[in-house]
Amino acid sequence: MLGAVGGGALLYLSFPPRTLWWLVFPAFALLGIVLHGRRARAGFGYGFLFGLGFLLPLLAWTGTFVGSLPWVVLSAFEAMFIGAAGAGIAVVSRMPAAPVWAAAVWIAGEALRGRVPFGGLPWGRVGFGQPDGPLLPLAAIGGEPLLSFAAVLAGLAVGDLVRRLVLRQGPRLLVAPALVAVLAMAAGPLAALVPATPNGGEDRTVTIAAVQGNVPRLGLDFNAQRRAVLDNHVRATEQLAADAAAGRVPRPDLVIWPENSSDIDPLRNPDAAAQIDRAARAVGVPVLVGTVLRNPDGRTTSNSSLVWEGGTGVVERNDKRRVQPFGEYMPWREFFRLFSSYVDRAGYFVPGQGAGAVDMAGVRVGIAICWEVAFDDLVADSVAAGAEVLAVPSNNATFGLSEMTYQQLAMSRIRAVEHDRPVIVATTSGVSATITRDGAVTASTRQFTPDVLVDRTELRHTTTLATRWRSAPEWVLVALGVLAVGAGIVTRRRAVRRAGRDEDG
Known part of the structure; x- marks a missing residue:
């Protein structure tokens, strides 16, 4: 024993x-x-x-x-x-x-x-x-x-x-x-x-920024101040734009915001849309915005990543394809309510469709939202859909100062090597990171600290045996x-x- x-x-x-x-x-x-x-x-x-x-x-x-x-x-x-x-x-x-x-x-x-x-x-x-x-x-x-x-x-x-x-x-x-x-x-x-194995694409280098705006407080109620979370990411992106204009950091080609960076539905809330558009106009490049969208049935929601261009709005959308049981939705809700009152805090999210990849400024970005990075098939689908770089927008604020975010970061490093793709991890509260194709972390943030990572990312068009x-x-x-x-x-x-x-x- x-x-x-x-x-x-x-x-x-x-x-x-x-x-x-x-x-x-x-x-x-x-x-x-x-x-x-x-x-x-x-x-x-x-x-x-x-x-x-x-x-x-x-x-x-x-x-x-x-x-x-x-x-x-x-x-x-x-x-x-x-x-x-x-x-x-x-x-x-x-x-x-x-x-x-x-x-x-x-x-x-x-x-x-x-x-x-x-x-x-x-x-x-x-x-x-x-x-x-x-x-x-x-x-x-x-x-x-x-x-x-x-x-x-x-x-x-x-x-x-x-x-x-x-x-x-x-x-x-x-x-x-x-x-x-x-x-x-x-x-x-x-x-x-x-x-x-090279697959015939053109190798190039792009500059990608990951924004970690931080949250007002730790715990399950982190999103009670949803506007504060959104404002944090808008503010950090505007500062990124100012730093790029002053030459303190390279000007990004695209910007990644984390999961839940706007839990206010910008498709229904004009004020939230205006804030996001302000940030996108300031930085002058497409922004991947993690948001929660209310579906037409009025009851269920989708965990979505929206490609937002300043002055235009949403040009592409990717919904989370595998939602998390006991968090984003509650299986057997009545049964599990017998064991914990926290059951009623679980959401009513539904899985989305699609290949898990979007186009941003001519770059094909594969998206694995938070725990999706743990699933082999979802990441492989994104690469099969032409992803040149993988983005992992996440929200780990509900788990406090625990080891969860480091365990998830390790998965992202494995995926980088598995598919020979750089990975950009953007989280609301840390740890955000930039990862090379060989799994090395080139930059990372601290937990519960606002920060921005700007990385010159090498894109190569190759296919590993694992991908094939x-x-x-x-x-x-x-x-x-x-x-x-x-x-x-x-x-x-x-x-x-x-x-x-x-x-x-």
Whole structure:
């Protein structure tokens, strides 16, 4: 039990804002040792404890302003998926090349957890904790799933090697796990040698500004002063225009505002529209405005990003395609109201349609609004729609001074490498950042501080293998994991029957 919980805690410590990426290896080494030779039921239990040790601290931000009950329930529920993966790893633990099959089983668990229920919760996938590790280039080959697989495989192989050393097995039996561990850890540097494929577009450099206007106060009521939030972003953009005119910063080609920068619907409120237009006129370039739009039914809303040109108004619109359960909308509202009064604070947002990309000043900008960046398919759709740069407009004010914003920033860094695209993160309250195609953060802001980042961003027209293959590597690994579990079950049943016949004889 201590090994399982401790391994989960080590996995948590490997995640940002810390740069202890290497702790992923002892985390899975412990898990592999704990699960070796166990029955599936015991594997589920130890896997569940591993999940609690990992997810309880990782998801602590979910309870920042709503109390501990929703946080603990969510963590325990998600830990059940890790428990299921633990059961599968236990089943395959006695098979030849067990670490390979066990790592594939882990990816199958992550794939399931990232899809169900209510669209899934990809938060905490192992690869999202590796933006500073040497395995990062694997994201450009097989996306986050391949990055996760290599990290888990290396840890499990180390665990298998340690277990054999403790049992004093002969040198011949130590070769296989040692070789697997070395190959898994070397996969990242080798992947870095694989270049992205040019796709014929014209390379160029543009200047993009990310505006962080800040919010009046922390907590769930940050948007009670919606006009103040809008005014903050207008004021910061006008200062950007003044600085550019004075030559203190480069003149931007386009400006990114964060999610919820105008929670006042500018399509219905002329005063809000006038304020946004004033800022766009001042800076003289298109502004991507994060806003909440009331739909014609009068009840539901859309989380939208509007391309606003001064003197013209809205020229393009992108709605959030995957809205957040228990925040932007409440599934089973009547049922969950029995457990928390905060249920009624959840919105009535509906998902939008579209490819997740807009044109701004001749630049094709892919948009992943806040937690959309955690979903492989949404980001891949934006790139397939021609995105030359990725924008991640976010609002993390509801989570206070927690680790949430750093965890999300790490995901943006993974996406940059995965698709060979620069990423601009613009948040209401931090951390905003500019990220190069290789995942490096070139500039960032502090939390709950107004600021503006201006970055000369290199746009290249390339296609990575991860972009081309999309989810295929993940499904291959899932299939390997499922088949391995099936083979492990059949093998164990045959062993039980054989043992029964020997006893009868």
